[in-house]
Amino acid sequence: MIKQSFIIPAYNEESYLEKTLLAIQRFTERAEIIVIDDGSQDNTKLIAERYADKLITFPENMGKGFALQAGWKEARGDIIICLDADLGESAEEIGALIEALEREEADLVISVMKPGKRAGFGLVKRRVQAMIYRKTGVKLASPLSGQRVFRRKWLPVLLEKDYKRFGVEAQMTLDLLRAGATCQEMVTRMTHREMGKNIRGFLHRLKQWLEIERQLREAQ
Numbered sequence: 512m513i514k515q516s517f518i519i520p521a522y523n524e525e526s527y528l529e530k531t532l533l534a535i536q537r538f539t540e541r542a543e544i545i546v547i548d549d550g551s552q553d554n555t556k557l558i559a560e561r562y563a564d565k566l567i568t569f570p571e572n573m574g575k576g577f578a579l580q581a582g583w584k585e586a587r588g589d590i591i592i593c594l595d596a597d598l599g600e601s602a603e604e605i606g607a608l609i610e611a612l613e614r615e616e617a618d619l620v621i622s623v624m625k626p627g628k629r630a631g632f633g634l635v636k637r638r639v640q641a642m643i644y645r646k647t648g649v650k651l652a653s654p655l656s657g658q659r660v661f662r663r664k665w666l667p668v669l670l671e672k673d674y675k676r677f678g679v680e681a682q683m684t685l686d687l688l689r690a691g692a693t694c695q696e697m698v699t700r701m702t703h704r705e706m707g708k709n710i711r712g713f714l715h716r717l718k719q720w721l722e723i724e725r726q727l728r729e730a731q
Contacts, residue, residue, distance in 0.1 A: 515542035515609065516588035519563075520578035521596035525554040527704065531594065532562040534602035538609065545585055546596075547578040555596075575657075576674030576682075583666055591666065595657040597703045604699040608660045617695035618665060619687050621651070622658035624701050639681045647688040652696050655680045665692055 517535060521528055532544065546559040550572035559566050567581050579593060590612060594602055608620040639654045657680055668690045669683055688694060 513541065513543050513587040513589075515539075515590045515592055516582075516586035517542060517544045517592045517594060518547070518579060518582035518586060519545065519594050519596050520547045520549055520575050520582065521551065521555050521559065522549040522572055522575075522578075523551045523553045523555060524596040525551075525558060527597040527599050528555055528558045529562070530599040531596055531602045532558075534598070534600050535594070535605065536562075537603070538606060542592075543586075543588060545582045547582050549573055549575070549578045574675060576679035579679055580670065580672075580674055583670060586663070586666070589663050590660060591663060592660045593657060595703055598658070598701055599703075601699075601701045601703075604701045605658065605660070607697055607699060608658070611695060611697060612660045612662065618692035619659060619661045619684075619694045621653055621656050621684075621694065621696045622699045622701050623653040623696045624656065624658075624699065624703070642681070643685055643688070646685060649688055649694060651684070651694065654684050658699070658701055661687070661692070665690070668692075 515538065517539070519531070528546075532546075535544070543564040544562060545565045545567065546563040547567045548556045548559055548569065550569045556566070556568060565585055567578075567585065569578070583591065590609065592605060592609065594605060604622070608622060611617065611620045636653070636655055640651060643654050644650050659680075665687055668686055672682065672686060674682060684694070
């Protein structure tokens with residue numbers, strides 16, 4: 512019987528994916544690993560084939576929201592675990608979130624990462640924090656975190672939506688809270704690739720901002 516489903520969307524993550532998948536091996540005795548290769552042009556697919564129980568491949572990049580929903584549709588576990596592909600060895604910290612969910616402390620458990628030295632200014636995050644608080648009264652430290660676990664019973668809420676690229680975490684958090692789910696955040700030592708305070712980083716965050724705004728506007 513499958514107890515847990517790891518859902519890992521990946522786009523050109525050959526530098527990190529293997530370490531991420533190796534880090535979660537100790538949790539996979541009664542679990543399945545589902546990797547969504549979202550139109551990668553590197554060796555992401557080849558790496559995923561070595562470790563994933565199921566590999567979903569898109570010929571072109573469809574976006575994180577689309578990839579996650581594809582993984583959710585295939586998940587068989589009672590506990591759904593969403594992970595970014597670039598966590599590397601720090602992915603093993605997901606164990607704390609799984610344990611909290613199993614203790615039924617909340618319906619949704621989200622990882623709070625400590626900001627790295629190359630982190631941005633947090634404008635997008637603060638925008639989403641304010642929006643979620645205004646609509647639900649819930650204050651969250653990391654509403655954009657891709658590291659989160661929830662029970663299968665909440666999948667119908669998420670699968671009836673049309674999530675876009677980087678807007679998925681913000682909107683799924685809002686949708687679950689509105690549906691009555693309780694949320695807990697946990698500080699972890701997870702780390703992932705940071706874009707930095709440079710032109711590339713600013714462009715990445717601008718794209719993220721625009722996609723989140725589009726997602727929230729369409730969900731009104």
